[in-house]
Amino acid sequence: MQDDNERIRPPPSSSSWHSGCNLGTHTILKPLTMPDIQITEVDAPAESDQMSSPTDSRGLKPVQEDTPQLMRTRSDVGVRRRGNVRTPSDQRRIRRHRFSINGHFYNHKTSVFTPAYGSVTNVRINSTMTTPQVLKLLLNKFKIENSAEEFALYVVHTSGEKQKLKNTDYPLIARILQGPCEQVSKVFLMEKDQVEEVTYDVAQYIKFEMPVLKSFIQKLQEEEDREVKKLMRKYTVLRLMIRQRLEEIAETPETI
Incomplete structure (x- = not known):
């Protein structure tokens, strides 16, 4: 059997010899016979996951070129966007539950905002508002979900004196009586059980x-x-x- 890849060589003739040789004395050559080559097929393994690449007569595998493939994406032309329409009640709920305090994002579902010690804030009150009313305004501004009964207002002086305001006191009047300078005394919102009231007689020895x-x-x-x-x-x-x-x-x- 003849291999297709093998080159066929013609039988030698008189033209392949050099000039000047004696043709009569040359022996008669027998015709060249091609050897028979048998090719047997190799049984492919059953259920093979990878396909074998074709090889040439020398047993080398040709290099497969990587062709770029583009991912098919959905066009935005046929996509119809749903309108984001919220009811007034939903908008009020979102404004209450999602907002920013001093640049910090607050979400009532994931965290509870606790103001740092010494954080300064302002609320609009009048001279007729009592201590519980002012407490509710402060807790609502900082979005603290605890009850107002757990907190109290204290007038803290620079000397260390801490005076607790009673429920019948008026915080605005108490603040005006302390004077215009905020460095002398300030009004703090603190937890009722964790703060002990300090009198003036004790405060003068603290420092x-x-x-x-x-x-x-x-x-x-x-x-x-x-x-x-x-x-x-x-x-x-x-x-x-x-x-x-x-x-x-x-x-x-x-x-x-």
């Missing part, structure tokens, strides 16, 4: 250092001891006077 405070305690202890001794002498004298009078009454005879 002193420990050695000075210890000296104050020593002086107070000495003054207390002097007062205790003074009271003991006073009541000792009174006790003696009472006993002396009782003895005098017991010595005198009873009159009928």
Whole structure:
């Protein structure tokens, strides 16, 4: 059998010899016979996942060129967008539940906004509004969902004094009485159970250092001891006077 890829060579003739040779003395050549080549088919493996690439007569695999393929996408021409129409109630709910406070995004479904300590805010109030009413305004502005009964308003001075405003007080009047300077005293919104009220007598000793405070305690202890001794002498004298009078009454005879 003849291979298609193999080149066919013609039999040698007299023209292939050099000139000047003796043709009569040349031996007679036999015709060239082509060898028979048998090709057997190899059984392909059953259920093969990959296809074998064709090979040439030398057993080399041709290099497959990568052809660019474009992904088919849906055209926007035939797409009809749905209108985003919201009812007035939905718009009010979105405005209440999604907004920004000092640049921070707030969403009531995922987080609860807690203002940092010292955050300053302003609310519009009048002199007739009581402390619970002002608390509700502040909680509504910061979007705090806790009850207003858990908080209280405190007037905090620079000396450390903390004065709690009662429910019957008027925060605007209390703020005006503190003076126009905001550095002297401020009104803070704090939790009711975690803040202890500090009086003026205690606040005037807060900023002193420990050695000075210890000296104050020593002086107070000495003054207390002097007062205790003074009271003991006073009541000792009174006790003696009472006993002396009782003895005098017991010595005198009873009159009928």
